[in-house]
Amino acid sequence: MADVRLVDIEKKYGNFLAVPQLNLTIEDGEFLVLLGPSGCGKTTTMRMIAGLEEITSGDIEIAGKRINDKPPKDRDIAMVFQNYGLYPHMTVRQNIDYPLKLRGVDRAARTRRVQETAEKVELEALLERRPSELSGGQRQRVALARAIVRTPSIFLMDEPLSNLDAKLRVTMRAELKHLHHELGVTTVYVTHDQMEAMTLASRIAIMREGRIVQLDTPKRIYSEPADLFVAGFIGSPSMNLIDGAIAGGVFTAPGVSFPVDQPDRDDVVLGIRPEDLEISTAPDAPVIGKLYALELTGESTLVTLRTGANSVCARGPADHEAEINAPCHFVPKPGARVHLFDRPSGHRLDGLSAKGQTL
Amino acid sequence: MLPYWLLIPAFVIVLATTIYPLAYSFVTSFREWDLTKQRRPDGFVGFDNYLHAASESGFQNSLWVTTIFVVTSVALTLVIAMSLALLLRRKGRMHTFTRIVLILPFAMSPALIGVSYRFMFNPEFGVLAKGLGAVFPALEGMPWLADPNLAMAILVLTDVWHWAPYMTFMCLGGLASIPRETEEAARIDGASYLRIFFGIILPQMKGVLLVTAVLKTIFALKMFDQVVTLTGGGPGTSTETLAFFVFNVGFKWYDMGYASALAWILTAIMMLISIWYVRMLLSDRKMATA
Incomplete structure (x- = not known):
């Protein structure tokens, strides 16, 4: 087991x-998820940690040792690839055996x-088969088995579940989580699926x-997104983001008014999650509009008004009809969180900045 | 009815230029026909033409020459094509340029290649003969095409030079279809470059290499043009390939019956190789899907 430190890492492709x-x-034993849209560098x-990509400048340390110039095989890592990367001409047994x-x-060993x-990954019955004779989920298991068989100090997983169907993805997610709990190996996991990130990550x-x-922790990222990008990226359906201004301690936009604890200013974005809103008949509700869509x-039921x-979207009871x-x-539920962001910079207004956050 | 009418011209052409001559040569191979004496084939002689081949030294020599030529030329072409493909796989700055240059030898007519190599290996003024002589003094004045072994080596060289580029493209295609992850996984698993090549890449290239080998074998079995323009089958009969020998029997000595039989022997060899290849391919597929 080991920790991983990336220090001023830079990667250039030409210009x-x-x-x-x-x-x-990345702390020892941690499950760190790199999350972002495609092309974000995750x-x-x-x-670069795996050694499959050279770093342009900076240092990578594993367990306190600089490993910039070490080939992948000497980094004590194992990797699970998006397309599994199984050896098609070998049986499952040979695939798992190969690194050993x-x-x-x-x-004998x-x-x-x-x-x-x-x-451990329930493949005993399939050991003599070839990858082409396996289903997607079984192939993924072989890839996992090949990674864990030599007990590396770090697991790297590159979108390992993205080629599986939705149902299998949920099952495998739970298995991955259990496996991490059981083995306790430092894991770096890349995904663009926020649900995977939320459920798996430390x-x-x-x-x-x-x-x-x-x-940050999934909880904090959900409850205190550092900027507009994170606010919009995490959560499904995503957070309502409303452009407006603060005057006299009230955030106002057409049809929207929320009392807030902030000095007056223009160019503000108010964010509130659909699950923090509820449907109401109160004439003085902070959000008033016309019903646009109902999605069960x-x-x-997701209720959207314009x-x-x-x-603005709210999560209402399943039996809601209109x-x-x-x-x-809409009115905020008791204990609802309202987030305020600066429009030009996108930063959160209540003191939290995107940088320098700690656990 | 119209579709059938439209098919007729193509059908007639194929019948007249391919099927009829094939059938005719097959029948001729069981007859005696000396073109200097008769305008039409003579009586049937059963398997005499084929039996004659079994005991005739000219044919046996050409079979031996062809075997040596095919084995060396196929092996060299495959090794060179695979190596070039590995080198060219990475997309560098010269990517497009190298590919264009690479296709040039293949675009040349084989007969012309033979002529130009004959010039280049002329001991008096050949640029390759002189160049090699300058680099290795021991080779100065070497009678390249007058030595049986060297002539064969040069014949193989021209063929490899002609075919290696095309086969390189086939290998490049094969390499491109190998998922990059399998190589990266092997690197992480701890395999050296050699081991990745022999243990991961080569097994996945099996199908492509098999196709390449069979195609090249069939092309090599037909080797004719360069023999005519480069060595004329010589010195002696040392580069008389089967196709060249069949041509001589038929159009120099006008023994059409015997020539037809020889041509069918060549055809039979090619068919056997093709059948073997299809079997290999099928068994490979069975292994992958069963």
Whole structure:
């Protein structure tokens, strides 16, 4: 087991700066998720840790040792790839065995460890098959088995669940979480799926254009997004973001007025999550508009109203019914959180900045 | 009815230029036909033409020459094509340029290649003969095309030079279809470059290499143009390939019956190789899907 430190890491492709000056410390035993939209540099960052991508400048340390110039095999890491990267000409057993064989482990120990690992990921019955004879979920398990069989000090996982169907993804997610709990190995996990990030991570690093915009626990990222990007990225449906101004301790926008604890200013964005709003009939409700859409999700109904140029969504009870275009009022639930952001910079207004946050 | 009418011209052309001559040569291979004496094939002689081949030294020599030529030329072409493909796989600055240059040898007519190599290996004024002589003095004045072994080596060289680029493209295609993750996974798993090549890349290239080998084998079995323009089958009969020998029997000595039989022997060899190849490919697929 080990910690990973990235110090002023930079990656350039020709003139294109993919990752500028990144600093990140991944604690021993932590499950760190790199989350962001495609092209944000998360996979590049992971590949630099793996040694599959050269770093342009900066240092990478694993367990306190600088490993910039070490080839991937000497970094004591194991990686699970998005497309699994299984060896198609080998059986499942040979696939799992390969890293041990390369490391010169003796035959008896290899057989035992392959067996144990296969049992851990429930592959015992499939050991003599080839990858082409397996389903997506089974292939993913083989990839996992190949990664854990030699007990590395760091796991790197590059969108390992993105090729699976929705249902299997949820099951495998739970298995990954259990596996991490059982093995306790430091894990770096890349995904663009915020649900995966929220459920799996000890900490999430949200990336955008090569930079980490927020590094925090899933809980804090959800409850205190550092800027507009994070606020809009995390949560489904995403947070309502309404442009307006603060005057006399009240945030106002067309059809929206919220008392807030901030000095007067223009160019403010108010954010409130759909689950923090409820449907009301109160004539003085802070959000008033016309019903735009009703979407039943099963356990609840998403109610969207329009007011001025804004759409505001609330999560209502599953049995809520109303006519489209009928007047519709939302009030915050008791204990609801209201977030305020500076429009030009996107930063959160209540003192939290995007940088320098600690746990 | 119209579709069938429209098909007729193509059908007639194929019948007249391919099927009829094939059938005719097959029948001729069982007959005696000396073109200097008769305008039409003579009586049937059963398997005499084929049996004659089994004991005739000219044919046996050409079979031996062809075997040596095919084995060396196929092996060299494959090794060189695979190596070039590995080098060219990475997309560098010269990517497009190298690919254009690479296609040039393949665009040249084989007969012309033979002529130009004959010039280049002329001991008096050949640029390659002189150049090699300048670098290695021991080779100065070497009678390249007058030595049986060297002539064969140069014949192989021209063929490899002609075909390696095309086969390189086939290998490049094969390499491009290998998922990059398998190599990266092997690097992380701890494999050296050599091990990645032999243990991960080569097994995944099996299908492509098999196709390449069979195509190259069939092309090499037909080797004719360069023999005519480079060595004329010589010195002696040392570069008389099967195709060249069949041509001589038919159009120099006008023994059409025997020539037809020889041509069918060549065809049979190619068919056997093709069947073997399809079997290999099918068994490979079975292994992958069963």
